[in-house]
Amino acid sequence: MKPTTYLPAVAGLALCATGAMAETPVLQVMTYDSFVSEWGPGPAVEAAFEAECACDLQFVGTGDGAALLARLQLEGPRTDADIVLGLDTNLTAAARETGLFAPHGVEADLDLPIAWTDAEFLPFDWGYFAFVGNAGAEAPASLQALADSDTKIVIQDPRSSTPGLGLLMWVKTAYGDEAPALWADLSDNIVTVTSGWSEAYGMFLEGEADAVLSYTTSPAYHLIAEEDDSKVAWAFDEGHYMQVEVAGKVAGTDQPALADQFLAFMVSEGFQSVIPTTNWMYPAVTPAGGLPDGFETLITPDTSLLLSPQDASAMRDAALDEWRTALSQ
Amino acid sequence: MAHSAVPVTARWPDAASAVLVLVLTLGTLGAVAWRAEWDAGLASADWAAIRFTVLQALLSALLSVLLAIPVARALARRRFWGRQLLITLLGAPFLLPVIVAVLGLLAIFGRAGLLNDVLASLGIAPISIFGLHGVVLAHVFFNMPLAVRFILQGWLSIPAERFRLAASLNAPIWRLLEWPMLRAVVPSTFLVIFLLCLTSFAVALTMGGGPRATTVELAIYQAVRFDFDLGRAALLACIQFVLCVLGAALAWRVTGNDPVGTGLDRVVQRWDLARPAVDYCVIVLAAIFLLLPLAMIVLRGLPEVLNMPVMVWAAALRSVFVALGSAALCICMALALALRGGLMVSVVGVMPLAASGLVVGTGAFLLVFPFIRPADVALLVTILVNATLALPFALRSLAPAVAQIKQDYGRLALSLGIAKTSWVRLVILPRIRRPLGFSAGLAAALSMGDLGVIALFAGQSEETLPLAMYRLMGAYRMGSAAGAALLLVALSFALFWICDRWGRTDADM
Numbered sequence: 001m002k003p004t005t006y007l008p009a010v011a012g013l014a015l016c017a018t019g020a021m022a023e024t025p026v027l028q029v030m031t032y033d034s035f036v037s038e039w040g041p042g043p044a045v046e047a048a049f050e051a052e053c054a055c056d057l058q059f060v061g062t063g064d065g066a067a068l069l070a071r072l073q074l075e076g077p078r079t080d081a082d083i084v085l086g087l088d089t090n091l092t093a094a095a096r097e098t099g100l101f102a103p104h105g106v107e108a109d110l111d112l113p114i115a116w117t118d119a120e121f122l123p124f125d126w127g128y129f130a131f132v133g134n135a136g137a138e139a140p141a142s143l144q145a146l147a148d149s150d151t152k153i154v155i156q157d158p159r160s161s162t163p164g165l166g167l168l169m170w171v172k173t174a175y176g177d178e179a180p181a182l183w184a185d186l187s188d189n190i191v192t193v194t195s196g197w198s199e200a201y202g203m204f205l206e207g208e209a210d211a212v213l214s215y216t217t218s219p220a221y222h223l224i225a226e227e228d229d230s231k232v233a234w235a236f237d238e239g240h241y242m243q244v245e246v247a248g249k250v251a252g253t254d255q256p257a258l259a260d261q262f263l264a265f266m267v268s269e270g271f272q273s274v275i276p277t278t279n280w281m282y283p284a285v286t287p288a289g290g291l292p293d294g295f296e297t298l299i300t301p302d303t304s305l306l307l308s309p310q311d312a313s314a315m316r317d318a319a320l321d322e323w324r325t326a327l328s329q
Numbered sequence: 330m331a332h333s334a335v336p337v338t339a340r341w342p343d344a345a346s347a348v349l350v351l352v353l354t355l356g357t358l359g360a361v362a363w364r365a366e367w368d369a370g371l372a373s374a375d376w377a378a379i380r381f382t383v384l385q386a387l388l389s390a391l392l393s394v395l396l397a398i399p400v401a402r403a404l405a406r407r408r409f410w411g412r413q414l415l416i417t418l419l420g421a422p423f424l425l426p427v428i429v430a431v432l433g434l435l436a437i438f439g440r441a442g443l444l445n446d447v448l449a450s451l452g453i454a455p456i457s458i459f460g461l462h463g464v465v466l467a468h469v470f471f472n473m474p475l476a477v478r479f480i481l482q483g484w485l486s487i488p489a490e491r492f493r494l495a496a497s498l499n500a501p502i503w504r505l506l507e508w509p510m511l512r513a514v515v516p517s518t519f520l521v522i523f524l525l526c527l528t529s530f531a532v533a534l535t536m537g538g539g540p541r542a543t544t545v546e547l548a549i550y551q552a553v554r555f556d557f558d559l560g561r562a563a564l565l566a567c568i569q570f571v572l573c574v575l576g577a578a579l580a581w582r583v584t585g586n587d588p589v590g591t592g593l594d595r596v597v598q599r600w601d602l603a604r605p606a607v608d609y610c611v612i613v614l615a616a617i618f619l620l621l622p623l624a625m626i627v628l629r630g631l632p633e634v635l636n637m638p639v640m641v642w643a644a645a646l647r648s649v650f651v652a653l654g655s656a657a658l659c660i661c662m663a664l665a666l667a668l669r670g671g672l673m674v675s676v677v678g679v680m681p682l683a684a685s686g687l688v689v690g691t692g693a694f695l696l697v698f699p700f701i702r703p704a705d706v707a708l709l710v711t712i713l714v715n716a717t718l719a720l721p722f723a724l725r726s727l728a729p730a731v732a733q734i735k736q737d738y739g740r741l742a743l744s745l746g747i748a749k750t751s752w753v754r755l756v757i758l759p760r761i762r763r764p765l766g767f768s769a770g771l772a773a774a775l776s777m778g779d780l781g782v783i784a785l786f787a788g789q790s791e792e793t794l795p796l797a798m799y800r801l802m803g804a805y806r807m808g809s810a811a812g813a814a815l816l817l818v819a820l821s822f823a824l825f826w827i828c829d830r831w832g833r834t835d836a837d838m
Contacts, residue, residue, distance in 0.1 A: 034803040038640055060704070062785070064803075066554045071785075073557050074364075074694060080702070094557070152440070157534060159551040191440065192459045192538045195531045195547075198802035198810075199428055205807055206432065207441030221805045280805070324374060327539045 025055045027258045030081035032068050034279075036061035041271075041278040048270035055258055064196070065162045065245075069095055076100075077252055082259045085124065085247035085266075089306065090165050092121050092246060093313035102251035105260065108267040111286045112244065113304040121246035124266050125281035128240035128301055129166040130233040132204070132218045133211035142237040143174060147185035154200040154209040157193045158320060162243070163213050164193070169312060170241030172319045173305045179319065183326030190327065216240065216299055217280050223294045224277060239303025245281065342665035347677050349662065353717045354684045357692020358566050364695055365560035375548050375561075379568060382544040385461060385533060386526035389468035394519050396469065397476030398511070400615045403608035404477070405484035413833075415616060416481070417826055422619050423474045424774040424821045425626075426795050427531050428802075429814040433622035434458075434467055436629070443621070459538030467536045468529065472522045474619060479521075479725065482764065483514035486733070513729070520580035521725055524573055524682035545569055549685050559691075566688040573683030577676055623818070630815025637812045644797035645816055648777050651711050651793060652824055656773035658716035663723035663768055667731040668753070678724035681717045689714060690785040707786035711793070715776030722775070723768035730761045766832015770825035777821040794820070
């Protein structure tokens, strides 16, 4: 328990208390909310890293991935963060442009379905976007088949949600110039567009739609945490767009050595073994014991789709316009 | 105000309140604009968003008020067992966090909801709730209870003596008493709801079914989160304020002067109470519409309440602390401003409604960040912002009551040379107990459910209950989240009930 106080009136005291602890170096990791939560990887990662670093690892949670970047942009060079963890490849181009990041310098043997060469951003986990539906129901075999069917889906808004943006990129990568036509075909399948993943997933569980845009790993949560095998992800012929979640070192960090140590730790067993059943994603480096039981039941797409950060950033606004036009008809 | 015949009260409390409101609304907007790199104007999509926003807000406000009038009238005229409880319960939808209310509504009106089950058993094709009608339905669900409360208060404030006089003269109550009261109460109620719907974001998007239903607030969200275009965010936030000021000016113009004079605070005895069936029908329909979704939330959350992780209870405690703090601050500010009165106060009083939650949060962050670690002041800032955001409701409820007292007792008090503290303590406070309790309850409940600012500021150990609920949902734990939602509803409601109840003790009604 950190010496924080709930009473603003004594906030000053808390500052003094933090000052008194200054002998232990503090590494501040800015990340998204669900990473830090009690069920996220945060607590286990903190315990494992603090056991080897003789430091105090502090997480600062800030909404979702997009909120994380906005927060960093707001703070600018004055930020106290030493590490930013939880951006994805749709955001790294903009993150790089801030000029706030330094090369990570880690040589790791990553188990990603794609080659990884980014000098500033190092992956810690990854997954495939997918539509998740109920087992036993008719499952379309492609985006086009879904668009041609009567199946009802809930998706997230690309302007406010990472999966929503992922679907936008998925359709654009798979269909290119034909993307507007696919969106037009899909529009009568879309029950509604929610602002965040939680709303959409909640609505799906309540029976509001046949499927929801989520991850291929979502059924693993239900299977492992709830012993419920009624949820399945649909494998699509076009391939599945990937989300690669990365971390980067803030150039202006006052703890460069600790930050380097953390990044090296991030792709090691202590961090990676926690990821599958806390973040419900694939670890960037498969742990020695392999993936937890239940992960072998998940679909594994034959084709992995992913735009480079530059392409993702360049294509984003046009793709958003196409999406908005098609769904506003 | 120097020109009205009332004892002069101290100037600083209302000045301080006005300054706080201005800092948190225009000040935060200024901070965002200051940080912006100005290069782009509004896109055509932004204009579409503005049109949709105004359209849905007008429809929602119109329908909420039109439906609230018969309900308030029925509740004002009838006495029945459980009436008090019903009035309090009817206020509940307004206190719900957005996501909870949306899931509750969908449990009734959604594809797999009760209504479509009933339709299916009758062989009727299912209806879809998503679209403009869904947005309006959700906003009416949220805001009609508020309209009912405001208008009911108007009805109850017509002195019993007036009704007696009208009865003895056999004069038309509607034209002489009720219509002038509505002219005085309805425009400002309409304005408050219009502004509430103007800044809607998640409800409009989710119920609207897609990007057609983009509101200005969502466009602001996009500008900050997606494009990091603070200039456009500031510009859009300005447009919200302009719409707010236009609306406020219009409402101020059409507001009638309530000619009702003073009375002796007696119970109204009505003799024009034929056809009770119509009134009871209205009450039952309103109760079904407002309480069924609430019942679904309770049903879903009940089995989960005891399985929730411990941190949810800690977050709940923190939320109660924040709620009490902002309620106390809110009614102090509202009282100070109400004692001052005047157009300026009316404008300051509605400004928080037009403020974009995200711009307030972002601006406050920019103001605080250079000096203090944001997490250290997370709860303090949350209290300040929530007190300010609840101020319009408190002021809307307190200001007419205080103005009436000034008009009725001001000269008498002045001629008696009553001291300013005694004026407030002996004349004002006892007479505004009901709106005071209502305002405190509303402010407490609203800040209980708020998610706007805390999400930007909070770290792990400043988590409030709504934030904990969202984090549970984000981690697939929909069951525990439903439990947390029920706890949130129960606590908000309990705070509201206690304050509201306090306001009614000693009152005849």
